Amino acid sequence: MENEVEIVLVEDNQNDVELTLRALKKNKISNNVVVLGDGEQALDYLYGRAEFEARNATSNPRLILLDLKLPKMDGLEVLKVIKSDPDKKMIPVVMLTSSKEESDVVKSYSLGVNSYIVKPVDFDNFVEAIRNIGFYWLLMNECAFKKD
Structure with a gap:
Protein backbone atom coordinates (compact mmCIF):
# COMPACT_ATOMS: atom_id res chain seq x y z
CA MET A 1 0.00 0.00 0.00
CA GLU A 2 1.30 3.44 -0.88
CA ASN A 3 0.24 5.02 2.44
CA GLU A 4 1.70 2.21 4.51
CA VAL A 5 4.13 3.48 7.11
CA GLU A 6 7.48 1.75 7.24
CA ILE A 7 9.58 2.13 10.36
CA VAL A 8 12.87 0.37 10.82
CA LEU A 9 13.60 -0.20 14.50
CA VAL A 10 17.22 -1.14 15.19
CA GLU A 11 17.38 -2.34 18.78
CA ASP A 12 19.16 -5.28 20.43
CA ASN A 13 17.37 -5.20 23.79
CA GLN A 14 14.22 -7.33 23.51
CA ASN A 15 12.50 -5.46 26.36
CA ASP A 16 13.06 -2.15 24.55
CA VAL A 17 11.80 -3.69 21.30
CA GLU A 18 8.58 -4.83 22.99
CA LEU A 19 8.19 -1.49 24.75
CA THR A 20 8.66 0.43 21.49
CA LEU A 21 6.26 -1.81 19.58
CA ARG A 22 3.64 -1.42 22.33
CA ALA A 23 4.09 2.35 22.27
CA LEU A 24 3.78 2.44 18.47
CA LYS A 25 0.65 0.29 18.61
CA LYS A 26 -0.86 2.40 21.39
CA ASN A 27 -0.33 5.46 19.15
CA LYS A 28 -1.76 3.68 16.09
CA ILE A 29 1.49 3.94 14.12
CA SER A 30 2.52 0.30 14.19
CA ASN A 31 1.99 -0.58 10.52
CA ASN A 32 4.88 -2.30 8.80
CA VAL A 33 7.57 -2.06 11.47
CA VAL A 34 10.75 -3.97 10.72
CA VAL A 35 12.79 -4.90 13.81
CA LEU A 36 16.51 -5.53 13.41
CA GLY A 37 18.81 -6.61 16.21
CA ASP A 38 22.22 -5.19 15.28
CA GLY A 39 23.90 -2.59 13.13
CA GLU A 40 25.18 -5.03 10.54
CA GLN A 41 21.68 -6.45 10.05
CA ALA A 42 20.31 -2.90 9.69
CA LEU A 43 22.67 -2.16 6.80
CA ASP A 44 21.97 -5.55 5.23
CA TYR A 45 18.26 -4.68 5.31
CA LEU A 46 18.73 -1.18 3.90
CA TYR A 47 20.99 -2.40 1.09
CA GLY A 48 19.18 -5.67 0.33
CA ARG A 49 22.08 -7.93 1.29
CA ALA A 50 22.43 -11.35 2.96
CA GLU A 51 19.07 -12.51 4.36
CA PHE A 52 17.37 -9.46 2.79
CA GLU A 53 18.67 -9.91 -0.77
CA ALA A 54 15.11 -10.32 -2.10
CA ARG A 55 14.17 -6.88 -0.70
CA ASN A 56 14.00 -3.92 -3.08
CA ALA A 57 16.86 -1.80 -1.68
CA THR A 58 15.70 1.27 -3.61
CA SER A 59 12.57 1.40 -1.44
CA ASN A 60 13.65 3.38 1.60
CA PRO A 61 11.83 3.29 4.94
CA ARG A 62 10.02 6.41 6.08
CA LEU A 63 11.86 6.46 9.42
CA ILE A 64 14.71 4.69 11.21
CA LEU A 65 14.68 4.43 15.00
CA LEU A 66 18.29 3.61 15.84
CA ASP A 67 19.79 2.55 19.15
CA LEU A 68 23.30 3.77 19.89
CA LYS A 69 24.78 0.72 21.59
CA LEU A 70 24.40 -2.23 19.22
CA PRO A 71 26.31 -5.47 18.65
CA LYS A 72 28.52 -6.01 15.57
CA MET A 73 28.29 -2.37 14.47
CA ASP A 74 27.14 0.44 16.74
CA GLY A 75 24.52 3.04 15.92
CA LEU A 76 27.08 5.74 15.12
CA GLU A 77 28.73 3.52 12.52
CA VAL A 78 25.34 2.71 10.97
CA LEU A 79 24.42 6.40 10.98
CA LYS A 80 27.71 7.31 9.28
CA VAL A 81 27.04 4.84 6.44
CA ILE A 82 23.44 5.99 5.96
CA LYS A 83 24.20 9.70 5.98
CA SER A 84 27.20 9.36 3.63
CA ASP A 85 25.11 7.58 0.98
CA PRO A 86 23.32 9.89 -1.49
CA ASP A 87 20.51 7.31 -1.89
CA LYS A 88 19.93 6.86 1.86
CA LYS A 89 20.92 10.14 3.51
CA MET A 90 17.42 11.63 3.21
CA ILE A 91 15.90 8.91 5.41
CA PRO A 92 15.06 10.49 8.78
CA VAL A 93 17.08 8.80 11.51
CA VAL A 94 16.10 9.23 15.15
CA MET A 95 18.65 8.05 17.68
CA LEU A 96 16.51 6.42 20.38
CA THR A 97 18.90 5.50 23.16
CA SER A 98 19.46 5.41 26.89
CA SER A 99 22.75 7.33 26.59
CA LYS A 100 22.71 10.88 27.93
CA GLU A 101 26.45 11.31 27.26
CA GLU A 102 27.12 14.69 25.68
CA SER A 103 29.79 13.15 23.45
CA ASP A 104 27.21 10.69 22.02
CA VAL A 105 24.77 13.52 21.34
CA VAL A 106 27.42 15.69 19.67
CA LYS A 107 28.83 12.83 17.59
CA SER A 108 25.32 11.79 16.47
CA TYR A 109 24.46 15.29 15.28
CA SER A 110 27.86 15.72 13.62
CA LEU A 111 27.15 12.55 11.62
CA GLY A 112 23.74 13.85 10.53
CA VAL A 113 21.17 12.35 12.90
CA ASN A 114 17.80 14.08 12.55
CA SER A 115 16.90 13.80 16.22
CA TYR A 116 18.43 12.42 19.43
CA ILE A 117 15.99 11.17 22.04
CA VAL A 118 16.87 9.61 25.38
CA LYS A 119 14.46 6.78 26.17
CA MET A 140 4.07 16.46 9.79
CA ASN A 141 7.48 16.17 8.15
CA GLU A 142 7.57 16.39 4.36
CA CYS A 143 9.43 13.44 2.91
CA ALA A 144 12.16 14.25 0.38
CA PHE A 145 11.67 11.03 -1.55
CA LYS A 146 8.75 9.03 -2.83
CA LYS A 147 8.18 5.50 -1.65
CA ASP A 148 8.05 2.97 -4.49
Whole structure:
Protein backbone atom coordinates (compact mmCIF):
# COMPACT_ATOMS: atom_id res chain seq x y z
CA MET A 1 0.00 0.00 0.00
CA GLU A 2 1.30 3.44 -0.88
CA ASN A 3 0.24 5.02 2.44
CA GLU A 4 1.70 2.21 4.51
CA VAL A 5 4.13 3.48 7.11
CA GLU A 6 7.48 1.75 7.24
CA ILE A 7 9.58 2.13 10.36
CA VAL A 8 12.87 0.37 10.82
CA LEU A 9 13.60 -0.20 14.50
CA VAL A 10 17.22 -1.14 15.19
CA GLU A 11 17.38 -2.34 18.78
CA ASP A 12 19.16 -5.28 20.43
CA ASN A 13 17.37 -5.20 23.79
CA GLN A 14 14.22 -7.33 23.51
CA ASN A 15 12.50 -5.46 26.36
CA ASP A 16 13.06 -2.15 24.55
CA VAL A 17 11.80 -3.69 21.30
CA GLU A 18 8.58 -4.83 22.99
CA LEU A 19 8.19 -1.49 24.75
CA THR A 20 8.66 0.43 21.49
CA LEU A 21 6.26 -1.81 19.58
CA ARG A 22 3.64 -1.42 22.33
CA ALA A 23 4.09 2.35 22.27
CA LEU A 24 3.78 2.44 18.47
CA LYS A 25 0.65 0.29 18.61
CA LYS A 26 -0.86 2.40 21.39
CA ASN A 27 -0.33 5.46 19.15
CA LYS A 28 -1.76 3.68 16.09
CA ILE A 29 1.49 3.94 14.12
CA SER A 30 2.52 0.30 14.19
CA ASN A 31 1.99 -0.58 10.52
CA ASN A 32 4.88 -2.30 8.80
CA VAL A 33 7.57 -2.06 11.47
CA VAL A 34 10.75 -3.97 10.72
CA VAL A 35 12.79 -4.90 13.81
CA LEU A 36 16.51 -5.53 13.41
CA GLY A 37 18.81 -6.61 16.21
CA ASP A 38 22.22 -5.19 15.28
CA GLY A 39 23.90 -2.59 13.13
CA GLU A 40 25.18 -5.03 10.54
CA GLN A 41 21.68 -6.45 10.05
CA ALA A 42 20.31 -2.90 9.69
CA LEU A 43 22.67 -2.16 6.80
CA ASP A 44 21.97 -5.55 5.23
CA TYR A 45 18.26 -4.68 5.31
CA LEU A 46 18.73 -1.18 3.90
CA TYR A 47 20.99 -2.40 1.09
CA GLY A 48 19.18 -5.67 0.33
CA ARG A 49 22.08 -7.93 1.29
CA ALA A 50 22.43 -11.35 2.96
CA GLU A 51 19.07 -12.51 4.36
CA PHE A 52 17.37 -9.46 2.79
CA GLU A 53 18.67 -9.91 -0.77
CA ALA A 54 15.11 -10.32 -2.10
CA ARG A 55 14.17 -6.88 -0.70
CA ASN A 56 14.00 -3.92 -3.08
CA ALA A 57 16.86 -1.80 -1.68
CA THR A 58 15.70 1.27 -3.61
CA SER A 59 12.57 1.40 -1.44
CA ASN A 60 13.65 3.38 1.60
CA PRO A 61 11.83 3.29 4.94
CA ARG A 62 10.02 6.41 6.08
CA LEU A 63 11.86 6.46 9.42
CA ILE A 64 14.71 4.69 11.21
CA LEU A 65 14.68 4.43 15.00
CA LEU A 66 18.29 3.61 15.84
CA ASP A 67 19.79 2.55 19.15
CA LEU A 68 23.30 3.77 19.89
CA LYS A 69 24.78 0.72 21.59
CA LEU A 70 24.40 -2.23 19.22
CA PRO A 71 26.31 -5.47 18.65
CA LYS A 72 28.52 -6.01 15.57
CA MET A 73 28.29 -2.37 14.47
CA ASP A 74 27.14 0.44 16.74
CA GLY A 75 24.52 3.04 15.92
CA LEU A 76 27.08 5.74 15.12
CA GLU A 77 28.73 3.52 12.52
CA VAL A 78 25.34 2.71 10.97
CA LEU A 79 24.42 6.40 10.98
CA LYS A 80 27.71 7.31 9.28
CA VAL A 81 27.04 4.84 6.44
CA ILE A 82 23.44 5.99 5.96
CA LYS A 83 24.20 9.70 5.98
CA SER A 84 27.20 9.36 3.63
CA ASP A 85 25.11 7.58 0.98
CA PRO A 86 23.32 9.89 -1.49
CA ASP A 87 20.51 7.31 -1.89
CA LYS A 88 19.93 6.86 1.86
CA LYS A 89 20.92 10.14 3.51
CA MET A 90 17.42 11.63 3.21
CA ILE A 91 15.90 8.91 5.41
CA PRO A 92 15.06 10.49 8.78
CA VAL A 93 17.08 8.80 11.51
CA VAL A 94 16.10 9.23 15.15
CA MET A 95 18.65 8.05 17.68
CA LEU A 96 16.51 6.42 20.38
CA THR A 97 18.90 5.50 23.16
CA SER A 98 19.46 5.41 26.89
CA SER A 99 22.75 7.33 26.59
CA LYS A 100 22.71 10.88 27.93
CA GLU A 101 26.45 11.31 27.26
CA GLU A 102 27.12 14.69 25.68
CA SER A 103 29.79 13.15 23.45
CA ASP A 104 27.21 10.69 22.02
CA VAL A 105 24.77 13.52 21.34
CA VAL A 106 27.42 15.69 19.67
CA LYS A 107 28.83 12.83 17.59
CA SER A 108 25.32 11.79 16.47
CA TYR A 109 24.46 15.29 15.28
CA SER A 110 27.86 15.72 13.62
CA LEU A 111 27.15 12.55 11.62
CA GLY A 112 23.74 13.85 10.53
CA VAL A 113 21.17 12.35 12.90
CA ASN A 114 17.80 14.08 12.55
CA SER A 115 16.90 13.80 16.22
CA TYR A 116 18.43 12.42 19.43
CA ILE A 117 15.99 11.17 22.04
CA VAL A 118 16.87 9.61 25.38
CA LYS A 119 14.46 6.78 26.17
CA PRO A 120 12.24 7.74 29.08
CA VAL A 121 12.18 5.15 31.87
CA ASP A 122 8.47 5.57 32.62
CA PHE A 123 6.17 3.76 30.15
CA ASP A 124 3.66 6.62 29.86
CA ASN A 125 6.47 9.06 29.08
CA PHE A 126 7.92 6.57 26.61
CA VAL A 127 4.54 6.25 24.86
CA GLU A 128 4.34 10.05 24.67
CA ALA A 129 7.86 10.27 23.21
CA ILE A 130 6.99 7.66 20.56
CA ARG A 131 3.74 9.50 19.79
CA ASN A 132 5.68 12.72 19.24
CA ILE A 133 8.26 10.97 17.06
CA GLY A 134 5.56 9.35 14.95
CA PHE A 135 3.47 12.49 14.69
CA TYR A 136 6.36 14.65 13.58
CA TRP A 137 8.42 12.32 11.39
CA LEU A 138 5.56 10.36 9.80
CA LEU A 139 2.74 12.89 9.60
CA MET A 140 4.07 16.46 9.79
CA ASN A 141 7.48 16.17 8.15
CA GLU A 142 7.57 16.39 4.36
CA CYS A 143 9.43 13.44 2.91
CA ALA A 144 12.16 14.25 0.38
CA PHE A 145 11.67 11.03 -1.55
CA LYS A 146 8.75 9.03 -2.83
CA LYS A 147 8.18 5.50 -1.65
CA ASP A 148 8.05 2.97 -4.49
